Amino acid sequence: MGGGAGASIHGRFRVATENSVFAMPETALGLFPDVGASYFLSRLPGFFGEYLGLTGTRLDGAEMLVCGLATHFVPSERLSLLEEALCKVDSSDPAIISAVINEYSKQPYIKEKSAYHRLNVIDRCFSRRTVEEIISALERVALNKKDDWISKTIQSLKRASPTSLKISLRSIRQGRLQGVGQCLVREYRIACHVMQGKLSKDPFEGFRAILLDKDKNPKWSPLNWSLLVTIWLTHTSL
Known part of the structure; x- marks a missing residue:
């Protein structure tokens, strides 16, 4: 999770089990997914990375495999x-190492309620340009179809x-x-600004x-738009 994922996910081989859990829960803490997350999340199928990064949704080992994590x-x-x-x-040849791991690997079952089965809806909604447009798209889907998953997704974003x-x-x-190098540098610089308060x-x-306190009731501050724009213009193109 979080930094732990960033420390391991850039490796060539990433072995998951039925006990594995992946999540980037930073938005619930007032932070943002870093340690290279903007690189590996953006390379997941469709807009699944935006969904994971914004909602902090947890994936199990089977879901990690199917989406490429x-x-x-x-x-x-x-x-x-x-x-x-x-x-x-007695070799460091990646092909040989992979072949050995393959001998002990299996194709896991993806749960019926997995968010990965909702990739069409995720792509339709999380491809929108802004957070407000993403939430509006989800709410329009929710109007036409009663779905606990959509309701929980909207609640996660609003919390x-x-x-x-x-x-x-x-x-x-x-x-x-x-x-990945550019992403790590940019994320570090943004994190420095964020942590300065x-x-x-x-x-x-x-x-x-x-x-x-663990009251799970954070009181978020209004967004400082001018400073946010300045940070992006100054650091995101480096």
Whole structure:
């Protein structure tokens, strides 16, 4: 999750199990997905990355595999056997390593209620230009179809920091056009501005509400539009 995902997901091989959980929950904390998230989220199928980055939705190991966040799925009871097999390999050839992992891998079952099955709706709504347009698109879908998943998605967006949502969306969209190095540099610079508290106090309020007091009722600050625009114009093209 969060920084833990960023520290591991840039590796060549990413093995998930039935116990794996992935999420980038930063918008609920008043932050935005960083550590290269704008790079790897923007390269998921369609606009699935925008959906994950804005809502903080959790994925299991099967979902991680099907969307490309994981390269292999190995049942947890086979991990020790896989480790032993890898220790015996006298090669650093990626093709050989991958072949060994494949011997212990399997194709997992994706749950019927998985968000990945909603990719058509996700693409239709999360491809919109702004956060407000994304929410409006979801609400229009909800009017025509009673769906708990859509309701929960809208609720997640409305509970998150408005500032964080806007930064996250813009960051992921920018990531589609940049390499991983550029994304890491840009995210670091934006994070420095965010943590200075000049843009808003949302990160500190999010930490208080979610991690310290745990009342889960953050009071988000109004968005400082002029400073937000200045940050993007100054740093996102570097």
